[in-house]
Amino acid sequence: MNAVTTPAKPAASGVQRIADMLRLVEETVAVTRRVVRCGEAVYQVGQPFGCFYIINSGFFKTVSLSAEGREQVIGLHFRGDWLGLDGISAGHYGGDAVAIDTGEVWAVRYDALLQAALRAPALLTALHEAMSRELVRDHDSLLSLCTLPADARVAGFLRYWADALEQRGLRTDQITLHMTRAEIGNYLGMTLESVSRALSRLARGDVIRFIEKGRRDIHIPKVEALTRFIQHMASPVQAAALH
Amino acid sequence: MNAVTTPAKPAASGVQRIADMLRLVEETVAVTRRVVRCGEAVYQVGQPFGCFYIINSGFFKTVSLSAEGREQVIGLHFRGDWLGLDGISAGHYGGDAVAIDTGEVWAVRYDALLQAALRAPALLTALHEAMSRELVRDHDSLLSLCTLPADARVAGFLRYWADALEQRGLRTDQITLHMTRAEIGNYLGMTLESVSRALSRLARGDVIRFIEKGRRDIHIPKVEALTRFIQHMASPVQAAALH
DNA sequence: CGGGAAATTGATAAGATTCAACTGCAGTGG
DNA sequence: CCACTGCAGTTGAATCTTATCAATTTCCCG
Structure with missing residues (x-):
């Protein structure tokens, strides 16, 4: 393991x-x-x-x-x-x-x-x-x-997890979150519902994909897409994309 | 100095x-x-x-x-x-x-x-x-x-500052904040307006007092009152007191 | 299978931000 | 000496994000 x-x-x-x-x-x-x-x-x-x-x-x-x-x-x-x-x-x-x-x-x-x-x-x-x-x-x-909206914090969390795996030589395109939405939300200072919505929006924008039959396994096509998403949300002009 | x-x-x-x-x-x-x-x-x-x-x-x-x-x-x-x-x-x-x-x-x-x-x-x-x-x-x-509303974070900030001064043997009843509202807000993850409102509410509730002729000097009658205020805001039943 | 926890989604409410107007004070220079 | 300028702070109203509440759906595990 x-x-x-x-x-x-x-x-x-x-x-x-x-x-x-x-x-x-x-x-x-x-x-x-x-x-x-x-x-x-x-x-x-x-x-x-x-x-x-x-x-x-x-x-x-x-x-x-x-x-x-x-x-x-x-x-x-x-x-x-x-x-x-x-x-x-x-x-x-x-x-x-x-x-x-x-x-x-x-x-x-x-x-x-x-x-x-x-x-x-x-x-x-x-x-x-x-x-x-x-x-x-x-x-x-x-x-x-303090500086990112909820969606970007979730994206940042995924990027952090992927980075941590990569530094340890583990595969980073497909990751398993060992946490419930409630735990993630607590870690990121938001509710479990907000985490769920954020993940749904990320999936809708094709920044991530859910592996079939399980919402704990997430496929990240390109980690840099997460970074772009974060930067996009962080910029003062927050265009209402990904809806 | x-x-x-x-x-x-x-x-x-x-x-x-x-x-x-x-x-x-x-x-x-x-x-x-x-x-x-x-x-x-x-x-x-x-x-x-x-x-x-x-x-x-x-x-x-x-x-x-x-x-x-x-x-x-x-x-x-x-x-x-x-x-x-x-x-x-x-x-x-x-x-x-x-x-x-x-x-x-x-x-x-x-x-x-x-x-x-x-x-x-x-x-x-x-x-x-x-x-x-x-x-x-x-x-x-x-x-x-992650767990406190804005007002309580401001109260926590004041208590932290007072504690730091006390640990260093400085007077803790009357403290000078060496920061603008914008700096405090940035530190606490909120806007300068929210800090201002929070301080006003704390003053209205007599948890703190402004020293005359200057909004950077704050008098704290009882540090424990800040603690009570924080606990009050943190409890699930957030009675709409101090309005 | 079936029960129960986890997750999703929608509607509504609350809290904080944003935008804006105004006050007070300090420093500058006419 | 006092108008003038600019910065820090306060306060109000409108708006927006996120939380809360509620209804389902999914899926994990015995």
Whole structure:
């Protein structure tokens, strides 16, 4: 499952970088492998921080919970991503990390990593890059949420997912969303109905296509068409196309 | 300017923690002090990454720019915050960092910090806590943006600002926003008119008060009133109070 | 198969934006 | 000294996007 295929054009840089990072971690610090089934939590909000969880396979979401019970999908995570980074400062995890498809994570103790980093400084770089990448990604989410209309946010979500798959050497023309419309809507700050309408409009405009017999599998003829769609919606002149 | 006052109740933990961190940095690694005037940039998007900038005084905003020119205020930063953390992974800064009030930053080279951390491991902890805190803060922003109506987001913004000042030992009952309505609106994902209306409603409900002769200075009688207001707006039953 | 969750679609309502007019204040220069 | 200009802010009315409510349809899984 989620095995890295080796296509003709391997988008090598991303795949290689991630594989190298995982090998480095494996060889320099003690890791505890753990299979997480779809729907199970890697950790939960409030639980004392101690480990990072590096994703070896599968798809995960991180969820924040406000004091009053508002729930928010904060991020989506793939092979090579580190989970639990927000736990360092507070001493406990800031939300739940949940598998949205069965996968495997490697638990790495923070103190063990710092120890190991004395012998293998590259470990530190790997940690810092993981944290920095999450910052960049969060900032991107903020930007999309604040500046794009609903339809474009859905398009951006699909493009993000496709990009993530491509960087990991997986096929990107046909993708399976491991999330319900409600989850996607929560992640994008809109209702499930709006997600459904946006997907319908994207399909009507032939930017995406639904694979027969299932609305979770989506065919993306050209990823750049998504980008054009987003730019089109973002421009001040929002012509009422695709109706 | 922005000197740390020493009130009777010093909210010591925060002040102390930040002061300790700054002293640690000062004593263990080479820093280049730099005064940044209001409106000037600490760094700009695309500029090659090399340094973090630790805020010694002043107020700063970080701004992201999309390919098509959409502009988004991502974060607000105060004494003790680290700027430029998102530059590690990409090798260049992900946005601009701009002073919204004259202040001083300490430039610390990343490589120098890693070197120094061999002798003073606490430096690493400081870096990791700074990054982790920014992650937590970003997640909080996402949560507010996606789950709160406009008025509550403005209230949340004021509470965040007041909390940041309190943690730094500054007076929190009367605060000066160093931002225009347009900047606040951009940060909160709404228009400047909506910010203005929200502030007017908060004032009408006596949750805040405007200091006479200036709409940039705001008096907050009780910070907890802001919290109650937010919770009130967040609850499913949004009684149409404060009209 | 059949029950139930997930998704789609339509009609309506609510919240926020847009457009516009107006106020107050600061800086400039006659 | 005061008119003049421009920017920041406020407020109102019309409009638009998205949420909400409701009715079906689809399909997944036991």
